[in-house]
Amino acid sequence: MQPTIVEPSRSADSNPSTPAITGHCLCGAVTITVAGEHDPRVGACHCRMCQRWSGGLFLCFTADAAAVTVSGKFTRYRSSAFAERAFCPRCGSHLWFNDVEAGGEPRSYELMPGLFDAARAWPLRSEIYVDRAMASLRLAGEHRRKTRAEYEAENAFVDGDIE
Ligand SMILES: [Zn+2]
Numbered sequence: 001m002q003p004t005i006v007e008p009s010r011s012a013d014s015n016p017s018t019p020a021i022t023g024h025c026l027c028g029a030v031t032i033t034v035a036g037e038h039d040p041r042v043g044a045c046h047c048r049m050c051q052r053w054s055g056g057l058f059l060c061f062t063a064d065a066a067a068v069t070v071s072g073k074f075t076r077y078r079s080s081a082f083a084e085r086a087f088c089p090r091c092g093s094h095l096w097f098n099d100v101e102a103g104g105e106p107r108s109y110e111l112m113p114g115l116f117d118a119a120r121a122w123p124l125r126s127e128i129y130v131d132r133a134m135a136s137l138r139l140a141g142e143h144r145r146k147t148r149a150e151y152e153a154e155n156a157f158v159d160g161d162i163e
């Protein structure tokens with residue numbers, strides 16, 4: 001599963017000029033605009049579910065649900081009791097992951113950074129399930145790292161991740 005890492009809240013007042021950013025899927029059918037609070041850093045997850053979904057490594061950045069506007073048709077896949085993953089049904093681009101309580105609305109989105117030109121310069125914030133990383137995907141650099149045991153000690157996980 002992915003991190004739903006909530007960074008210490010920054011009041012909108014501290015950065016009133018956060019510019020809106022826009023991204024789109026490969027075919028252009030789905031456009032996502034983030035107008036407002038978002039974390040301009042990327043998180044990575046190497047859990048087994050994310051490896052299967054992404055083909056290797058899941059990357060995301062966090063935005064408040066209130067700041068996110070989606071246009072175009074997308075498909076949601078309920079990957080666990082508490083989470084959904086969305087993709088473009090036309091081109092297959094992955095769009096986001098979010099925690100969704102049964103029958104509830106998402107409070108935040110973990111958006112795929114590759115959809116957004118603005119995210120190309122953003123640094124890596126953190127990495128989880130590092131002990132599950134594929135040999136081809138060991139990420140260098142100074143950022144927070146958590147093993148599966150460390151992450152699951154603090155967060156719910158799903159049986160689908162257990163080999
Ligand atoms: Zn994951």
Ligand SMILES: [Zn+2]
Nearest residue numbers: 025027088091
């Ligand atoms: Zn598409």
